[in-house]
Amino acid sequence: MNFTYSEKVEYLQKEIQDFMERYVYPNEQTYKEQLNNQGGRFSSIPPIMEELKKKAREKGLWNLFLPESDLGSGLTNLEYAPLCEIMGRSAIAPEVFNCNAPDTGNMEVLVRYGSEEHKKRWLKPLLEGEIRSAFCMTEPDIASSDATNIQADIREDGNEYIINGRKWWSSGAGDPRCEILIFMGKTNPDAPKHEQQSIILVPMNTPGIQVERMLPVFGYDDAPHGHAEITFENVRVPKENILLGEGKGFAIAQGRLGPGRIHHCMRTIGAAERALEILCERVDSRVTFGKTLAEQGVIQEWIADSRIEIEQARLLVLKAADMMDKVGNKVAKKEIAMIKVVAPNIALKVLDRAIQALGAAGVSEDFPLANSFAGIRTLRLADGPDEVHRRSIARLELKEQRTKRKQEVL
Template sequence: MDFEHSAKVKALIEKLEAFMDEHIYPNEKAHNDWVNDPARLWQPWPKVEELKAKAKAAGLWNLFLPHEYGKFSPGLTNLEYAPLAEIMGRSPWSSEVFNCAAPDTGNMEVLAKYGTPEQQRQWLVPLLDGEIRSAYVMTEPAVASSDATNVSTTIVRDGDDYVINGRKWWISGVMDPRCKLLLVMGRTLPENPRHEQHSTIIVPRDTPGVSIVRNQTVFGRMHSPGGEAEMLFENVRVPASSMILGEGRGFEIAQGRLGPGRIHHCMRSIGQAQRALEIMARRVENRVAFGRKLADQSSIRQEVARSYCEIEQARLLTLKAADQMDRYGNKKAKDIIAAIKVVAPQMAQTVADRAIQAHGGMGVSDDTEIAYFFALNRFLRIADGPDEVHMSQLGKMKIQEYNALKPR
């Protein structure tokens, strides 16, 4: 694997860093004040559309979409996108500015890969243009949804329509008034083999029968304007043309969607860990306790050094995973994708925890970004599959692989 970025990627890194310096970091406080103001709940920060227009004009747009998607993609590989996602991750809300934010990214990949021309015209094009937002509707309260084959919401054919019934929760982004599209996973063919029972279907957000049961907080945050929510689907009727790829292909779509999404999260986690370490280094250099700078304490230096080592290890594993996806496809790279999904969020949580400790009481406040980084990565260890599921599957794969080798 070549660790040297191409001239194209170097130019994009330079352009993206300049954009972050000019437009993102100076606006962090204004953005955070707006989205955490209860009086403005579910209202998008007004300046975000202005920044999106600037990013699009600068050519920093839809960078996440891999080159194999042809006309829909800016032409980057996963490996080329990795350092760019890391930079965006340093300020978590910034991904939206570049139209590289989940869950839209995964939904765009699904529509680009599996959608019909009409589905792409109606939904993919406005998503790629940043005109609308979307949600992916899979997780359910009544079943262990870390195994997607447990999903019990029903999608039943009725003449020229499908009728959907079920309860979902932890649906990110659905509270945003710009959310117009839901990709819903449910059970269509209960008599089929386990991994061929489910389907994924397009549901316009304003379809009758779709309702919000409650908003869900994450460590006390509403995550406005998108939020997380518990939802109810009661006799929701959509045309048969809304089915993506075909009946019984939902698990296949889910796996294809989550692979890239998982590694994108990891790229951003590394950016957050790197920034937390930089904030920590500045803090300990400028803070005196008991007559000595914190930076002169051997224990503090060890924490900084250990954090640096762990970030570098995770960064290299992420780059290797991206490279494997580019070379061999997401399915063949599933072992290393699982590995980095376990490693990166835990690493970022640990580094943020050390940075919090170095700041004392200030560390648990919103005076810096590190408390949010800690919470975000703790949440990420459950999102897109909990650590235990990834480790169980990874362990199973490696046991089988190593037992197939000739003993040496």
């Protein structure tokens, strides 16, 4: 493995870092103020976001993901990792560069499985940053850590499918620009376990869709995109909106979640890096009991442990990204699962230390730490909880070890 960045990546790193310093960080507070001062937090978009998006696009810092498509910037997963990490330092940055979840994953689904009409109607405006999307998989009435539990019904009726069900934590569905939902449900409950589910495209304005409420995360509403609970009652969509055919939903979802998981991890490392910077700056400037906090032994341990853990997590992310590029997401599934467990847990440790070092300021809105902690804590659940990933890692490890022993006997 060679993790030396190419000249192209180093150039993009510098450009994104410069853009963050000049435009993103100085406008984080502006974004909050504009969001709070408008009529409804889910009814309009802070104007500063569109201004920043325009600037990013003019500088060519746009759609940097999509490693297997000429619609992106031509970067591999390994090349994208350090760039995504920088974006993860700010809650508003991913959207500025049109590299924000869930749109990135949904665009990848449309690139791989959408028809030409789907791409024209939804992929193109998503790539342009003109509309938003949501992924409707999780349900409130079942244990969604096992996607085969999904009960939402997709039933064929002539040239249409009729959809009934309730979804929640559909991130992005609260955004007034959200125009397309990627919906997962069952088309055949009698098929083999992993072939019962299908994925279908559902326009947001289809009759029968009702956003019941927006779900806050530890009190944060994540407006304007938010996380919606949605009911679908006799929602009719054309038959051609089903992706890849009936029974392919589970496979599509797993393919979508692989890159999404590692993108989350890349951004999470960026958030941890920013937290460590805030910690170090603070402890250098605060004096307690005749010493700066930086001179206290326990603080030095926090700093050392944080640096060690961040470096370990970054290396594992790079390894997973490298494997995805070389052998594909399926072969790299153990590495993807490992980093999905490691990155959020390490970031939470670093954030917790930073919050403790800042005292009361750490839990305030004057610093990004509390917001980051709330968002990253959800990552231990989103895209599969830690326990499911650990189970997968253990099973894959046992399989590899058993195969190794058999080969040694032969």
